[in-house]
Amino acid sequence: xxxxxxxxxxxxxxxxxxxxxxxxxxxxxxxxxxxxxxxxxxxxxxxxxxxxxxxxxxxxxxxxxxxxxxxxxxxxxxxxxxxxxxxxxxxxxxxxxxxxxxxxxxxxxxxxxxxxxxxxxxxxxxxxxxxxxxxxxxxxxxxxxxxxxxxxxxxxxxxxxxxxxxxxxxxxxxxxxxxxxxxxxxxxxxxxxxxxxxxxxxxxxxxxxxxxxxxxxxxxxxxxxxxxxxxxxxxxxxxxxxxxxxxxxxxxxxxxxxxxxxxxxxxxxxxxxxxxxxxxxxxxxxxxxxxxxxxxx
Amino acid sequence: xxxxxxxxxxxxxxxxxxxxxxxxxxxxxxxxxxxxxxxxxxxxxxxxxxxxxxxxxxxxxxxxxxxxxxxxxxxxxxxxxxxxxxxxxxxxxxxxxxxxxxxxxxxxxxxxxxxxxxxxxxxxxxxxxxxxxxxxxxxxxxxxxxxxxxxxxxxxxxxxxxxxxxxxxxxxxxxxxxxxxxxxxxxxxxxxxxxxxxxxxxxxxxxxxxxxxxxxxxxxxxxxxxxxxxxxxxxxxxxxxxxxxxxxxxxxxxxxxxxxxxxxxxxxxxxxxxxxxxxxxxxxxxxxxxxxxxxxxxxxxxxxxxxxxx
Numbered sequence: 167x168x169x170x171x172x173x174x175x176x177x178x179x180x181x182x183x184x185x186x187x188x189x190x191x192x193x194x195x196x197x198x199x200x201x202x203x204x205x206x207x208x209x210x211x212x213x214x215x216x217x218x219x220x221x222x223x224x225x226x227x228x229x230x231x232x233x234x235x236x237x238x239x240x241x242x243x244x245x246x247x248x249x250x251x252x253x254x255x256x257x258x259x260x261x262x263x264x265x266x267x268x269x270x271x272x273x274x275x276x277x278x279x280x281x282x283x284x285x286x287x288x289x290x291x292x293x294x295x296x297x298x299x300x301x302x303x304x305x306x307x308x309x310x311x312x313x314x315x316x317x318x319x320x321x322x323x324x325x326x327x328x329x330x331x332x333x334x335x336x337x338x339x340x341x342x343x344x345x346x347x348x349x350x351x352x353x354x355x356x357x358x359x360x361x362x363x364x365x366x367x368x369x370x371x372x373x374x375x376x377x378x379x380x381x382x383x384x385x386x387x388x389x390x391x392x393x394x395x396x397x398x399x400x401x402x403x404x405x406x407x408x409x410x411x412x413x414x415x416x417x418x419x420x421x422x423x424x425x426x427x428x429x430x431x432x433x434x435x436x437x438x439x440x441x442x443x444x445x446x447x448x449x450x451x452x453x454x455x456x457x458x459x460x461x462x463x
Numbered sequence: 464x465x466x467x468x469x470x471x472x473x474x475x476x477x478x479x480x481x482x483x484x485x486x487x488x489x490x491x492x493x494x495x496x497x498x499x500x501x502x503x504x505x506x507x508x509x510x511x512x513x514x515x516x517x518x519x520x521x522x523x524x525x526x527x528x529x530x531x532x533x534x535x536x537x538x539x540x541x542x543x544x545x546x547x548x549x550x551x552x553x554x555x556x557x558x559x560x561x562x563x564x565x566x567x568x569x570x571x572x573x574x575x576x577x578x579x580x581x582x583x584x585x586x587x588x589x590x591x592x593x594x595x596x597x598x599x600x601x602x603x604x605x606x607x608x609x610x611x612x613x614x615x616x617x618x619x620x621x622x623x624x625x626x627x628x629x630x631x632x633x634x635x636x637x638x639x640x641x642x643x644x645x646x647x648x649x650x651x652x653x654x655x656x657x658x659x660x661x662x663x664x665x666x667x668x669x670x671x672x673x674x675x676x677x678x679x680x681x682x683x684x685x686x687x688x689x690x691x692x693x694x695x696x697x698x699x700x701x702x703x704x705x706x707x708x709x710x711x712x713x714x715x716x717x718x719x720x721x722x723x724x725x726x727x728x729x730x731x732x733x734x735x736x737x738x739x740x741x742x743x744x745x746x747x748x749x750x751x752x753x754x755x756x757x758x759x760x761x762x763x764x765x766x767x768x769x770x771x772x773x
Contacts, residue, residue: 235528278557285528290552296518297553300525307507308529327549330518337513 175218177396183253184214185457188427190249190262192450196442198266200274203431204438205319206246208350208393208422213250215399216315216346225255228282234312235301237286239294240319240348241275248272248281256283292325294318295345299335302343302415313410317346320372321353336385339413344406347377347417348393350424354438381417393420428453465602466627467659468566472497474609475534476504483508484530485613488523490516490537496566498536516541520549520561527559532613538572539565539622540581543588554618555591562612563588568598568622569658569709570738570755576745582738585657586714588620589686595640596686598622598658600631604684607638624709626748628662631682641690645697649677652766653698656707657683657716663752664707666759671766678702678766686719694720695727703769704733707762712737734769736762 195201221234252259264270271280275289298316351370381388391398425431428450479485486508493499502509512519523533554561572579599605612619656664661682668678681697706717717735752758
C-alpha cells in the first residue's frame with residue numbers, strides 16, 4: 167500500500183488558512199467562554215501545514231485504515247485542532263460554535279469517540295507519544311505504510327512518560343513516527359516572562375537545555391525550525407519522509423511564539439487561556455482579517 | 464492445581480494460534496508473569512517495552528487502535544498505581560480493548576513487602592467507568608476469564624495471583640461476567656469472597672462446620688459488572704454477612720456488598736474482613752495471612768467470634 171501525499175498547498179494559502187484558524191480559535195473560545203488561546207495559536211501554522219500539506223487523510227473517510235495518524239498530545243489545544251479539522255472539511259465550520267457545550271462532538275479535550283478526524287483522545291499531558299509509538303509499532307508489525315505524527319508542547323516535555331516513549335521509539339526503530347514539539351516557551355503559570363514579577367526564576371523551562379542534543383543522544387533524528395515559517399515547515403516534512411527507512415524516529419523542534427498572530431495575545435502567559443472582550447475580538451478580527459478577508463465576521 | 468500465572472501465559476499462546484489480534488506488552492517481568500511463554504511462541508506479537516509502565520499502557524492503546532487486543536503484562540501494583548492515569552484516559556475513557564493482566568496481585572507477592580502488594584486495585588478499578596473487573600478463584604476460572612476477555616470488545620482488569628491455590632471449579636468451566644457462585648450452602652453465616660481468597664474461605668467453612676457452624680460461601684469472581692439480583696438472592700436469609708478479601712476493606716468486595724445491601728431493604732449488617740486501612744510488610748505468606756486474618760483458621764475464628772457476640 168503506498169502513501170499518497172496531501173495536495174501541496176502554497177504558502178499564501180497556508181497563511182490564509184492559519185489566519186482563519188486563529189480567528190476561529192479566539193472567536194470560539196470567546197463565545198464558549200472556555201478554552202485555550204495561546205497554545206492553539208502558537209501551534210496553528212504547524213497544524214495547518216500538517217493537514218493541508220502533509221497528512222495523507224480523507225475527511226470523507228476519517229477512519230480510512232491507510233490514513234496517516236495525528237495525535238494532539240497537548241490536548242488542551244483542542245480548539246486549534248478542531249478549527250483546522252473544520253477548515254479541512256471533517257465537519258462544518260459552523261459546528262465550532264458548539265465547542266464545550268453540552269452534547270457537542272467538540273469536547274474541551276480531544277475525544278476520539280466523538281470527533282471525526284481525532285485519532286486519539288488526549289488531555290492528560292505526556293501520553294500522546296506512547297500512543298503514537300504503539301500505532302507506529304502496529305503499522306510496522308502489520309506491514310502498513312502510514313506515518314504517525316504526534317504534537318507535543320514544550321511544557322508537556324516535563325512529563326516523565328514522554329521520555330519513556332522517546333526511549334521506546336528509538337528501540338523499536340520507529341522511523342514511521344514523528345514528534346512535533348511546539349516550543350512556545352510559556353506555560354500556564356510556570357515560566358512567564360514578566361519584568362514586574364521576580365519572585366522566582368520564570369525563564370523558559372528548557373533554557374540552558376540542549377534539546378537538540380538530548381534527542382540526538384536518545385538516537386532520534388532532529389530537525390530544528392521556526393514553527394511559523396511555512397517554507398521551513400515544508401522542508402522539515404520533506405526531510406521526515408527522507409528519513410523513512412533510516413530506523414530513526416524524527417523530532418521537529420519548532421520554535422514558536424505563544425499567542426502568535428494576535429498582537430494582544432502574543433508572548434504572554436496571561437493568554438494561555440482567556441476570553442476576548444468584544445473590543446478585543448474586533449481588534450483580532452481586523453488583524454487576522456487582513457490575511458483572510460471576508461471570514462472574520 | 465496450577466498457578467494462575469502459568470495458565471495465563473499458556474492460554475494466551477493457545478488463543479494466539481487462532482486469533483491474530485492477541486498481543487502482549489511486557490514490562491520486563493515476563494519470566495515472573497509467564498509472558499515469556501508467549502514471547503517464545505509469538506515473538507512478532509510480543510512487545511518488550513521495558514520498565515516504563517505508563518508507556519506500556521500508551522503503546523498497548525496505540526496497538527489496539529490498529530486492531531490488536533493487547534494484554535499488559537507486569538505486576539498489578541505497577542499498573543493500577545503507577546500507570547493509572549493512562550489507563551484512565553487512553554483505555555477506560557476510550558473503551559479500548561486493552562486487557563490489564565495484573566499479575567502478583569493482592570497481599571502474597573513473595574516477600575517483596577508493601578511496595579509490591581496491591582491491596583487497593585479492586586477499589587481503584589471498580590470506580591473506573593466501563594472497566595470489567597475480574598478476580599478469578601483458581602487457575603480454571605482464570606483460564607475461562609482469559610478466554611472470555613480475549614473476545615470482549617472493551618477494557619478488562621484481571622486480578623491474578625502468583626501462587627497456586629486449590630481448585631474450586633472443574634475443567635471446562637465457562638466464565639460469564641456478573642455471575643455469582645454459591646460454593647457451599649449453610650444458614651448460620653454468609654461468607655462472601657472473591658479471587659483466590661475464596662479457596663481459603665472454603666477451608667474456613669469446613670473448619671466452622673466441624674464446630675457445627677454451617678456457612679454459605681458465595682464467590683464473586685466479577686466485581687463489575689455484577690448480577691445484583693443474583694448476588695442479593697445469594698445474600699438473602701437471616702444469616703449475618705461477612706465479606707473476606709485479600710484487599711483493603713475499603714472499596715473492594717466489602718464496598719460492593721455494603722453498597723448493594725444499603726441500597727436495598729435487605730436490612731442486614733456487613734462485616735468486612737481484609738486489610739483494615741493498613742500497610743503490610745515483608746514476610747512469609749502464612750505469616751501475612753494469619754496477621755491480616757485471611758488464613759482459613761483466622762477467618763473461621765473471626766466468624767465464630769462475631770457470631771458469639773450476637
